[in-house]
Amino acid sequence: MDRKPREDHFLGIDVGNTKLAFAITGDNELTFHEKRVVRTEPELGVEQALDKILTNSQELLETHRDQVKGIGVAFGGFVNATRSIALASPNFPGWRNVPLVNLIQDLAPGIPIKMDNDANVAGVGEATYGKAQGYEQAVYLTVSTGVGGAVLFNGQPLAGSQGLAAEFGHMIVKPDGPRCTCGSQGCLEALASGTSIARIARERALSRANLMLELAGRPEKITARTVSEAARRGDGLAKAILEEVAFYLGIGLANVISAFDPDIVVMGGGVMNSADLLLPGAIQVVKKHLSARGAIVPPIEASSIHDDVALWGAIALAHIAARVVSRS
Amino acid sequence: MDRKPREDHFLGIDVGNTKLAFAITGDNELTFHEKRVVRTEPELGVEQALDKILTNSQELLETHRDQVKGIGVAFGGFVNATRSIALASPNFPGWRNVPLVNLIQDLAPGIPIKMDNDANVAGVGEATYGKAQGYEQAVYLTVSTGVGGAVLFNGQPLAGSQGLAAEFGHMIVKPDGPRCTCGSQGCLEALASGTSIARIARERALSRANLMLELAGRPEKITARTVSEAARRGDGLAKAILEEVAFYLGIGLANVISAFDPDIVVMGGGVMNSADLLLPGAIQVVKKHLSARGAIVPPIEASSIHDDVALWGAIALAHIAARVVSRS
Numbered sequence: 001m002d003r004k005p006r007e008d009h010f011l012g013i014d015v016g017n018t019k020l021a022f023a024i025t026g027d028n029e030l031t032f033h034e035k036r037v038v039r040t041e042p043e044l045g046v047e048q049a050l051d052k053i054l055t056n057s058q059e060l061l062e063t064h065r066d067q068v069k070g071i072g073v074a075f076g077g078f079v080n081a082t083r084s085i086a087l088a089s090p091n092f093p094g095w096r097n098v099p100l101v102n103l104i105q106d107l108a109p110g111i112p113i114k115m116d117n118d119a120n121v122a123g124v125g126e127a128t129y130g131k132a133q134g135y136e137q138a139v140y141l142t143v144s145t146g147v148g149g150a151v152l153f154n155g156q157p158l159a160g161s162q163g164l165a166a167e168f169g170h171m172i173v174k175p176d177g178p179r180c181t182c183g184s185q186g187c188l189e190a191l192a193s194g195t196s197i198a199r200i201a202r203e204r205a206l207s208r209a210n211l212m213l214e215l216a217g218r219p220e221k222i223t224a225r226t227v228s229e230a231a232r233r234g235d236g237l238a239k240a241i242l243e244e245v246a247f248y249l250g251i252g253l254a255n256v257i258s259a260f261d262p263d264i265v266v267m268g269g270g271v272m273n274s275a276d277l278l279l280p281g282a283i284q285v286v287k288k289h290l291s292a293r294g295a296i297v298p299p300i301e302a303s304s305i306h307d308d309v310a311l312w313g314a315i316a317l318a319h320i321a322a323r324v325v326s327r328s
Numbered sequence: 329m330d331r332k333p334r335e336d337h338f339l340g341i342d343v344g345n346t347k348l349a350f351a352i353t354g355d356n357e358l359t360f361h362e363k364r365v366v367r368t369e370p371e372l373g374v375e376q377a378l379d380k381i382l383t384n385s386q387e388l389l390e391t392h393r394d395q396v397k398g399i400g401v402a403f404g405g406f407v408n409a410t411r412s413i414a415l416a417s418p419n420f421p422g423w424r425n426v427p428l429v430n431l432i433q434d435l436a437p438g439i440p441i442k443m444d445n446d447a448n449v450a451g452v453g454e455a456t457y458g459k460a461q462g463y464e465q466a467v468y469l470t471v472s473t474g475v476g477g478a479v480l481f482n483g484q485p486l487a488g489s490q491g492l493a494a495e496f497g498h499m500i501v502k503p504d505g506p507r508c509t510c511g512s513q514g515c516l517e518a519l520a521s522g523t524s525i526a527r528i529a530r531e532r533a534l535s536r537a538n539l540m541l542e543l544a545g546r547p548e549k550i551t552a553r554t555v556s557e558a559a560r561r562g563d564g565l566a567k568a569i570l571e572e573v574a575f576y577l578g579i580g581l582a583n584v585i586s587a588f589d590p591d592i593v594v595m596g597g598g599v600m601n602s603a604d605l606l607l608p609g610a611i612q613v614v615k616k617h618l619s620a621r622g623a624i625v626p627p628i629e630a631s632s633i634h635d636d637v638a639l640w641g642a643i644a645l646a647h648i649a650a651r652v653v654s655r656s
Binding site for chain 1: 406416464465479486487488489490491492493494495496498499500501502503508510511512575576579582583584586587588589590591616617620621622623624626
């Protein structure tokens with residue numbers, strides 16, 4: 001018998017392209033009771049990934065039978081406007097229109113479920129447990145493989161008409177800029193994502209002596225991390241690349257702030273492990289632009305919950321799902 | 329005696345840099361009972377403009393004594409976050425921190441008053457009486473002397489932390505672009521406002537034969553209207569200029585849509601009298617950009633209430649003010 005049979009539990013699920021993560025929390029929502037991580041292996045197809053998602057969810061639901069009061073799901077791709085179907089993921093070929101909420105609902109009849117794209121869910125995590133806590137209007141900008149975002153009004157993400165609000169990675173910040181993975185051109189993602197940092201560095205690595213090439217061995221082995229490491233060690237080319245990236249990040253931030261005028265901007269994603277190298281330059285650009293018309297620059301801060309932010313967000317979403325039901 | 333002594337009335341006030349407009353509506357809110365327009369004459373100073381605003385308001389309030397249930401004010405400049413102080417107007421030197429709501433409140437004790445900047449108020453007008461009616465999430469973009477905007481959630485404008493949300497004119501769409509009136513560089517307003525269209529045309533008018541120069545007489549007499557007229561008559565240079573303007577308008581629209589994913593975008597402002605010349609090109613750019621990632625382009629339409637949109641918006645705001653009070 002459980003010693004605390006009446007404790008409420010919440011299930012968070014993070015469906016990413018690299019890993020699938022699951023966590024159960026109890027009354028103390030800041031500690032995971034149980035956490036599982038398995039590899040997604042998109043190359044093995046949609047069926048096997050779905051099977052892993054559902055099997056692990058079911059096992060966790062059974063272990064905590066009758067205690068789970070809400071389920072939150074973060075999906076690393078596009079979700080539809082009613083947040084029930086995981087439409088597609090740029091890095092998971094073959095994933096198309098999966099009714100993920102219904103499939104999980106079948107395992108947990110009557111338990112409220114909420115799903116959203118991972119950037120929105122991470123934003124919810126940031127607004128519930130991170131630096132955006134307590135702010136009425138917060139913007140979350142994530143810079144990793146791609147660039148994504150969320151706008152939180154009192155902790156709830158702005159969805160938009162098609163569920164495509166806060167697609168900050170696809171704001172055009174340089175109309176004649178490089179091609180973007182989305183097929184368009186000059187998007188913030190094409191200029192300031194981890195992938196773009198690596199691409200720019202590879203293109204320039206052979207042009208003059210630099211530490212990046214030394215660290216990576218070959219141009220094609222240079223990653224965004226290599227660029228940061230080289231910059232930290234004083235490499236001129238690496239520093240110049242990050243300065244350029246910071247500039248476009250600043251333009252993107254200035255545009256987001258001009259659109260929303262938020263109380264705070266929180267920056268997350270793997271590239272923000274190098275926030276010390278990128279944020280000061282970006283904030284300089286924002287200050288120069290906004291102060292020209294007398295607007296105050298909101299705090300722009302690096303996230304403090306680097307790890308598991310989408311999983312934490314999924315737990316927060318599970319709480320929201322449960323609250324919505326208990327209110328109605 | 330009034331034949332309809334119990335009819336509710338609403339007062340709308342539009343404080344612009346060129347004109348001050350006042351209107352009273354009754355139960356049939358689509359017709360003005362009375363409308364007054366006087367010149368602002370900013371060159372005569374703040375005192376005289378304020379005196380005109382307050383005298384005209386007082387006279388209209390007295391004529392409709394005990395019937396006015398709400399007052400709405402559109403201000404052609406920045407307002408503070410609580411929407412009580414008209415901070416400053418770029419084209420009204422000397423106007424600083426005027427407690428406009430309090431001053432009007434003194435004339436109308438107990439009557440609810442709401443004020444906002446004119447772009448937001450025009451957006452409210454568009455959402456109440458215009459093409460944005462009935463949409464949950466609408467964006468209003470106004471292109472006239474400058475470029476401004478509003479985001480409407482169920483007809484209510486998004487304010488932002490400092491009251492500076494939806495400053496779409498100051499989104500950077502060309503980082504190395506021309507100087508903007510705000511002091512920064514590459515803003516949408518510096519590339520696609522009426523003032524910018526005129527500036528570009530003046531710069532190029534002497535470079536080759538064109539109808540604009542013929543129509544205006546001298547380069548410095550060319551206005552945005554001259555460019556449209558010349559383009560309509562087939563002038564190549566004028567058409568090329570508008571094509572360029574449409575391109576940047578498209579970039580701006582694409583960025584706004586990526587940020588908000590609205591149900592509809594309504595375009596207003598004087599320059600939209602040439603919507604037929606500008607919108608098709610701009611929409612083309614938006615389509616190309618959004619369709620690359622499979623997003624649906626929302627309807628982008630020219631406003632149908634060109635005249636008095638801010639005054640209509642002020643009336644709508646007066647209704648909102650009255651409703652908020654009657655609910656609480």
